[in-house]
Amino acid sequence: RRDLHNFRDSGRLLCLVLIVSVLMGVAAWAFLSSLSFVTHVREGQPALFLLLPVVGVLTVWLYRTYGGRATKGNNLVIESAGTGLLIKARMAILTFTCSVATHLAGGSAGREGTAVQIGGTIASNVSGLAKLKTYDHRDLVLAGISAAFGAVFGTPLAGAFFGMEMCFVGKLEYGVALYCLVASFTGDAVARFLGAHHGVNLITAVPALSIKTLGLSLVAAIIFGWIARLFTALIRTIKQLYARWAGHYIVPILAGSIVLTLLFLFTGARHYAGLSEWMVPAAFAGKTSLIDVASKLILTCLTLGTGFQGGEVTPLFGIGAALGGWLGTLVGLDPTLPAALGMLAVFGSALNVPVTTIMLAIDLFGGVGMHYFVIVVFVSYFITGHHGVYTAQRIMSPKR
Template sequence: ELNAIALVLGIFAGLGAIVFGKMIELSKHFFEIIFQRGFLGALSIIIIPAIGGVIVGPIIYKYCSESKGHGVPEVMYAVMANKSDIRKRVAFFKTIVSSITIGSGGSAGREGPIAQIGASMGSTFGQFFKFDEKKKRILVVSGLSSGVAAAFNTPLGGTIFGLELILTNFSPISVIPIALSSVISVSIARTILGPESAIRAATFTFNPAEIPFYMLLGAIMGIVSFFYIKGFYFFEDSFEKIKIPFYVKPAIGGFLTGLVGFSFVGYGVLGGGFEGMNAALSGQIGLTLLILLFFAKFLATSFTLGSGASGGIFSPSLYLGAMLGGALGIIFEIFAPNVISSPPAYALIGMGAFFASVAKVPLTCIIMIPEMSSDYSMIPTLMISVFVSYGFSALLLGRSSIYMEKLNKKISTTKSFSKDLSDVTAMDIMTGDIISMEPDMPLKKFWDYVKKYKKLGFPVIKDGELIGMISNSKVKNIDSKKIPFLKVRDAMSPPSYVRPYDRVPKVLSIMDERQCGRVLVIDPSSKETIGIITKSDLLKAYRIAKNIGDDEDKFKIAEEFEEEISHVSHKIHDKLKWPKIK
């Protein structure tokens, strides 16, 4: 059963990767036609990434906060803390905002978004078939792996990436659906797009005398990866501290990205960067420019993703490895001209060594780089550089990586958020103005109440006693022809309630357990309904917990609240048993 679903998932992931790639091309073409051929001329290189940010910022803010950033940490969080459940809308909005970000010149890759899109598809399949958490996790990893595999044309590399990064403890039975979906997705992509790889490298020649230089390359990559990760999150933290609405920040990041890329057009500083990688792999870039491109790509990527736009970190990391590796190859040749056989080969090995230390996925890089270049003779040398770089990175960062740093931030913020809310009571945030309906009222009056009171749900009270709750989500699913013949009692649900001195974590718990958008507050002595708490009231709890005044930035507060509340609600007191009100 799981293998059959994985096969279908591979088809969807392969088609999704193709559609996503075409949307990036369409987005790029659109911006070129509208702006580059207009009166702005060369200045459009600076303006277009900013315009992309103007578009994606509000979309992320209003519709899907999970679609910002580089995608993979969000999948890891869903697997670790959210029972592998990913909202169905993530795949759609991640496709939209990432294609606009990359197409407008944002420095980001397509692999992270495709991985998140595939994982979202896998989660959707798991939720649809009501699988347990273990099976859903396998489908999420299958979707992630098949997305990466289709993006890079690397079925084995994509499979190992998912296993090494997320499903670290696995059995052969769990590997089969992941490998199957990856193979199918790559087959679909190759059938439609052809077998050509994204990178083109010269044939690799192995010289045993160069082993010390490849070890030195690995050591330098491991050390530099430490500063890269710390620098990347320094910029992200700096953007978070800027007191402006979130949806404005991607535009600022886009503008700064355009400024950086303005002087390096054609070298891949803007966009995914494959043209720059291929130039480095063919030896077309000199030492000084390689170093400049390394720093330019680092800044452009930090500005794009650190500001909250959407895209992957995979391709930019490969780009940085290629530039630094190519530069080291030239330097090594200067000191040992009779030993170094091909300086561009160091760019290719550098790609694998750098990403292995950045993402802590050495096996993935040992398999994926040869798959991408269709040259497997490099594997012994690549293994040397990768293991050395991984070792140095482990010494400096421990088990952390560019993905784990983001994941740890989300987890620590969630714990802090939950702790803060434990001091806020239902009484502190409830709305005391109760509009109720009676059970024998005609159901058609519900819509009159909605229009009159601007609310989507009402408690149902008879003789002063709460007996139920009626909401828009329930009534709208009733056949409109039947509504004139029904009473309110026919559409009401059992009430969800808390006591006035219960803490907000209990409110979150029951909202998640009952999948409801409002909770009533009941006086335990008189059984009287004294208030109601909706999801919007929880923003007040957030203000109280964080000691935020009403005059502070509402957009920033709402953004923080929306992101955190979605990750906390299902975790708190999920085993509480609630008495029923009769």
């Protein structure tokens, strides 16, 4: 491994990190712009839900025919960081195109999966061109993950720590901190410079830490952890059912997407189509209920479990915020802090990234109510157990 003083190699890697982050910033901006364009189009034209079976079947067929290892999604990026495996460029192109198509047709999905796969692909290809050794390759891929997360959510601190934490359960990779910080801040700055913008939600009241608020927080944290557990278990179950299907591989995705289409066309489920970015502000206003939580959870698991492309994070934000805001109003509190706690705790425990989640609280809410965030995030982290959204995560420190 390189020495602290080996400035030449570190400097070279830093330049590659900058190249990857700038490219990722541009890609994130293009992806966010495409998403807001297709979301706008779909919201004016509910008939587009009819595209869901077409998009679903095409996605599954494309990945089966041309995808190769890309089918593994984020898990391939985690494997690439661990083993030095190079990722082919088509992974980025496939996930970009298919994710935008998912959102045009109204599938309930997010963005981070797509972004991380694009970031991993860019980093891996730059690494291949520069003929990096395995450990430099790993550092560059982790920086690519940081650039992706930071740029797509506009959260540079959380992005930096996501690259250090995502590939493991119970480990923060200190060695790449500087590369990940540079990557995340650069990716975010480039995306914002090109015009990316992000909604802001304010926490308007933070009660003093007392036995009562602490007790409420612990109960809430346990509920958030169990919802995250339910989410990952449901996606896994749907995927396993599909894998066991003995007939033609097109049948389950066709069936699943037709069910989704019917739900979106003829029931209130259409409120939960696409990103459903209204959910977080609604939760902060105390206007969400368990119906919102259950609907978004089931529709997202159906969408992602059947094989559509997209991420988990934005739906997890919506589910967690809706749940937290509802719990807050239920016990007569200002809903903003409970909504924010739910938003982050469900995300952090489903993905097994508690330190990233604490940083996300700083990025999104400016350091308000941090005692609550740290406590709730770690309690829900321990509740979810070892099976998170990313099955390729290596368990470095078991939860006991």
